[in-house]
Amino acid sequence: MKFLRDTMTVFSREATPALRDPVSLVFAMGQPLLFLLLFGSLLDTSTGTGTWQWFVPGILVMMCLVGPMGAGHSLLVELTGGSMERMMVTPLNRTAMLVGRNLKETITLVVQAVLIVAVAMTLGFRLYPGGVLAGLLMLTVFGVGLSSLSFVLALRSQPSGALFWVVTQTLMFPLTLLSGVLLPLEQGPAWLRAVGAVNPVSYIVDAQRALFAGRFDDTSVLHGGLVAVAVALIGLVVGTRSMRRGVTTGA
Amino acid sequence: MAVTTTGLIRHFRTKKTTVEAVRGVDMDIGDGELVALLGPNGAGKSTLFRMLTTLLPPTAGTATVAGRDIIRDPDGVRARIGYVGQNHSAGDNFRVRDELVTQGRSHGMTRVEATRRADEVLDLLGLRPLAKRTPNTLSGGQRRRVDIAMGLVHRPALLLLDEPSTGLDPHSRAEVWEHILRLREELAMTLVLSTHYLEEADRMAERVVIIDHGLVIADGTADRLRKDLAGDRIALTLESKADMARIAGPFEAHGDTVHIRVPDAAAALPRHLRELDAAGVKVVAAQALRPTLDDVFLALTGRSIQEAA
Numbered sequence: 001m002k003f004l005r006d007t008m009t010v011f012s013r014e015a016t017p018a019l020r021d022p023v024s025l026v027f028a029m030g031q032p033l034l035f036l037l038l039f040g041s042l043l044d045t046s047t048g049t050g051t052w053q054w055f056v057p058g059i060l061v062m063m064c065l066v067g068p069m070g071a072g073h074s075l076l077v078e079l080t081g082g083s084m085e086r087m088m089v090t091p092l093n094r095t096a097m098l099v100g101r102n103l104k105e106t107i108t109l110v111v112q113a114v115l116i117v118a119v120a121m122t123l124g125f126r127l128y129p130g131g132v133l134a135g136l137l138m139l140t141v142f143g144v145g146l147s148s149l150s151f152v153l154a155l156r157s158q159p160s161g162a163l164f165w166v167v168t169q170t171l172m173f174p175l176t177l178l179s180g181v182l183l184p185l186e187q188g189p190a191w192l193r194a195v196g197a198v199n200p201v202s203y204i205v206d207a208q209r210a211l212f213a214g215r216f217d218d219t220s221v222l223h224g225g226l227v228a229v230a231v232a233l234i235g236l237v238v239g240t241r242s243m244r245r246g247v248t249t250g251a
Numbered sequence: 252m253a254v255t256t257t258g259l260i261r262h263f264r265t266k267k268t269t270v271e272a273v274r275g276v277d278m279d280i281g282d283g284e285l286v287a288l289l290g291p292n293g294a295g296k297s298t299l300f301r302m303l304t305t306l307l308p309p310t311a312g313t314a315t316v317a318g319r320d321i322i323r324d325p326d327g328v329r330a331r332i333g334y335v336g337q338n339h340s341a342g343d344n345f346r347v348r349d350e351l352v353t354q355g356r357s358h359g360m361t362r363v364e365a366t367r368r369a370d371e372v373l374d375l376l377g378l379r380p381l382a383k384r385t386p387n388t389l390s391g392g393q394r395r396r397v398d399i400a401m402g403l404v405h406r407p408a409l410l411l412l413d414e415p416s417t418g419l420d421p422h423s424r425a426e427v428w429e430h431i432l433r434l435r436e437e438l439a440m441t442l443v444l445s446t447h448y449l450e451e452a453d454r455m456a457e458r459v460v461i462i463d464h465g466l467v468i469a470d471g472t473a474d475r476l477r478k479d480l481a482g483d484r485i486a487l488t489l490e491s492k493a494d495m496a497r498i499a500g501p502f503e504a505h506g507d508t509v510h511i512r513v514p515d516a517a518a519a520l521p522r523h524l525r526e527l528d529a530a531g532v533k534v535v536a537a538q539a540l541r542p543t544l545d546d547v548f549l550a551l552t553g554r555s556i557q558e559a560a
Contacts, residue, residue, distance in 0.1 A: 002359075009356040017344050082338025083350075086401060089304045089334040090357040091326040 006093040010100025015107075032063055032112050033119055039182070040123070052125035057135060057208035058181040060113050061201065064143045065176055069168050071105045072150030076161050079154060094243040098236070102147045106140050113139070128214030134221075135211040142204055142228035148235030155242045179205045203227045253409045253441040254280040254303060258312035261298050272298040274465035275312065280443060282408070285435055287456035288445040289544065291556050295465035296445040297337065300413045303443075304334045317409050330358065333402030333410040337417065339394055340401040341386045347397050348373065348382040351404055358405035365404070372400040375437075376430060392423025396430060403434070410434075412444040416451060428455055449544040449556060461548060468551050473544060481542035481550045483516035485523060490533035497530050508536075516540055 018025045040055045078084040087097065113136055121127055150168075157164035178185070178192065179201035185193055196202050207224020215221070261273040273295045280286050288296050301307035303316050305325040313320065319327035341350040348369050355365025373379045376396045386394050395415065402410055415431065416424040432455065435442055446452055452459045453473050461469040461476070469476055488508045489495065495502075495509060502509040513519035516539035527534055548556045 005359075006357070009353060013345070013349070013353040016349050017346075020346070078342055080338075081343065082336045082340050082398075083342040083345075085306065085336050085338065086334065086340040086354070087357060088306055089329055089332070089336075090354070090405075091329045091359065092357045 003093050003096055006096035007100045007103065009092065010097055011103045014101055014104040029108075029112055029115060032059060032116055035059060036116055036119060040120075052120050052123055053213055054184075054209060056116060056120045056125055057212040058205060059116060060109075060135070060139060061179065061205050061208055062176060062181045063112055064109060064139045064204075065146065065172065065201065067105050067109055068143060068146035068150040069172065071101060071147045072154045072164065072168070075101065075151050076154040076157060076164050079158055080161055095236075095240045098148060098151060098239050098243055101151070102144050105147050106143055109139065109143055110136060128212065131211040131214045131216065134216070135208050138204070138207060138211070138225055138228045141232045145228070145231030145233070145235035148239035149231070152235070152238050152242045175199060175201050178202070181205055200227045200231065252279055252315065252318075253282050253284065254278065254314070254316050254443065256303075256312065256314040259299070259302060259309050259314055260311040261295075261302060261307065262310045272465055273302070273309075276462075276465075276467055278460065278467060278470075280441065282441055283439060284458060285442045285456050286444070286458045286460060287452035288443065288460050288462055289447070289449070289452040289548075289556075290445075290462035291447055291554075294447075294462045296447075296462055297413055298465075299462070300334075300411055300445060304332065304411060305329055317407070330405070331407055331409065333405070333407035335398045335402045335410065335412040335415055337413045339386060340398040341394075343387045344385055346383050346385055347378065347389075347400075350386075350397075351400060354401050354404045360405070368404055368406075372403050375403070375434075376400045390423070391419050392426055395419060395423065395427050399427075399430065399434075403438075407440070409441040409443070412442070414445055414447070416446070416448065424451075431455065447556060453544055459544065461544075461551065463548075463552055469547065476544065476547045477542045481546035483513050483519070483542065484510045484540040485513055485516050485520050486510050486536075486538040486540055487523070487527070487534050488536040490535050494532040497532055498527070510540070 018028070036056070036059055040052065040059075043051045043055055075084070117125070117127065117132060153164050153167055154161075174195075176182070178196045178199045180186075180196060181201075185196045185202075188196075203220065203223045204227055205224075206220035207218075210216075210218035210220050210224075256276050256278045259273055259276040260271075263270040263272055276295075276299060288299065290296050298307065302309050302321065303314060305321055305328050308322065313322065315321070316328045317331035319331065321328055341347060345353075351369035351372060352362065352365045355368050356362060360368060370379075370382075373382055376399060378393070378396055378400060381389060381393060381397075386397060389397065399412070399415070402412075412431070416427050419427060428451070431442065431444070434440060444451075444455065457472060459469075459471065459473050459476060460467055469480060471479070486505075486508050492507050495504060498509060498511075500511070502511045504510075511519075511523065513523075520537060520539050524534060524537060545556050548554070
């Protein structure tokens with residue numbers, strides 16, 4: 001009961017500034033659409049049919065990578081300011097601090113995903129409702145794990161925050177590019193495909209593509225699901241522990 | 252007792268060294284007291300505060316804050332204290348009033364309750380006109396008032412303020428002091444503040460606890476500390492340095508001025524002037540010097556607080 005209430009307190013705090021500023025909200029939500037239209041159209045002319053079926057799940061995975069990084073960054077700002085510290089000196093449940101922030105990220109991701117799917121449908125994307133729902137569920141689980149890990153990184157980067165930037169900047173590009181999100185890896189050299197195979201994000205991407213094509217029985221779905229659940233579990237366990245330990249900087 | 256600490260110790264271990272930030276603090280603060288923890292930067296004041304506010308577990312020792320044990324019942328402590336940290340309590344992108352409501356809800360109030368209470372503390376600190384602003388558009392003094400408001404939403408009996416006026420211009424500082432003193436009068440709270448400003452400790456607090464190198468080195472009213480540890484002096488500027496030889500008793504020479512330690516400078520000055528006049532020593536200027544808290548710190552540590560910082 002207290003946990004749910006505390007989660008809602010944190011969630012509504014996080015969501016309020018966006019809701020108070022609808023114009024920025026619309027632009028933020030619409031930004032991936034722009035990416036979809038510009039980049040997707042480019043692919044459409046170069047690779048021919050089936051592009052949207054291939055590209056839409058990719059762009060959703062990419063958003064699922066970018067969102068949590070932003071969430072970690074906003075936590076980092078609050079850690080270096082004093083607002084996180086002030087929340088730590090309230091009886092607010094520590095896990096709720098994590099989950100409430102995650103909830104905002106998740107809802108943003110789902111709303112953006114629905115928008116993207118809707119727009120893509122007008123461009124020739126074929127909708128498999130069951131597959132898309134399952135895909136979004138998997139992305140949500142994966143996103144919760146990534147956000148939590150991003151929060152852990154922000155907490156560990158105290159007090160300068162430098163570590164956060166070093167890690168995210170070095171990880172983001174390889175993780176994104178070497179997962180075949182934007183361009184297919186199949187055409188790359190062997191070493192690139194080998195790196196792609198150990199990239200956990202690749203499994204999510206493959207699973208998403210299978211689900212968005214309505215292929216539930218593809219083994220990649222199982223693999224992707226396992227990766228998502230594993231990342232979520234690790235993220236939540238480590239994240240809660242870090243939150244409990246709290247903000248421990250300064251002498 | 253609002254605060255009781257027993258042998259409170261906190262070490263910070265880095266790769267090479269161990270920093271003993273707090274080295275065994277025993278301190279009692281009664282309900283309704285206004286106490287200043289005074290010490291130079293790095294004395295361990297903030298570490299002590301962070302332990303009392305449950306942000307940092309002690310390496311050893313125990314403390315009870317607002318009747319709750321900081322280790323066994325941290326949530327009990329958190330529910331009963333207000334904390335104004337060194338940094339800003341309200342997030343940059345959040346409206347002042349929204350943050351106050353969040354703070355109330357974090358303490359278990361309903362949204363309606365928290366909203367009403369937010370408006371009360373806005374009025375209490377004269378922040379009503381700024382309710383819809385975000386903190387990054389406020390002045391330093393205004394932000395500090397917001398921070399204090401954040402610490403009051405849930406009506407704590409004890410408010411801990413970590414260097415409440417550091418970084419403020421003199422005008423804003425005076426304003427913040429005024430607000431803190433008024434709060435005390437109106438709300439009958441226990442207030443504990445840390446500071447490295449002598450004037451702040453002197454003006455605000457009834458009781459000053461001096462902290463240096465992680466230990467309490469003096470504790471008492473500002474007057475008591477001055478009287479016991481530094482003492483009054485009179486300063487006499489002589490027409491001729493040669494006359495110094497004719498002064499009876501011990502003194503310190505500073506150029507052509509002599510400082511003589513006395514129990515009560517105001518009473519001693521006329522007597523000394525009469526005696527010197529009788530001895531034929533010409534005094535061109537005379538002054539009764541009351542010691543500052545810096546003199547107290549100097550007497551205790553051999554360093555000035557400002558230099559030690």
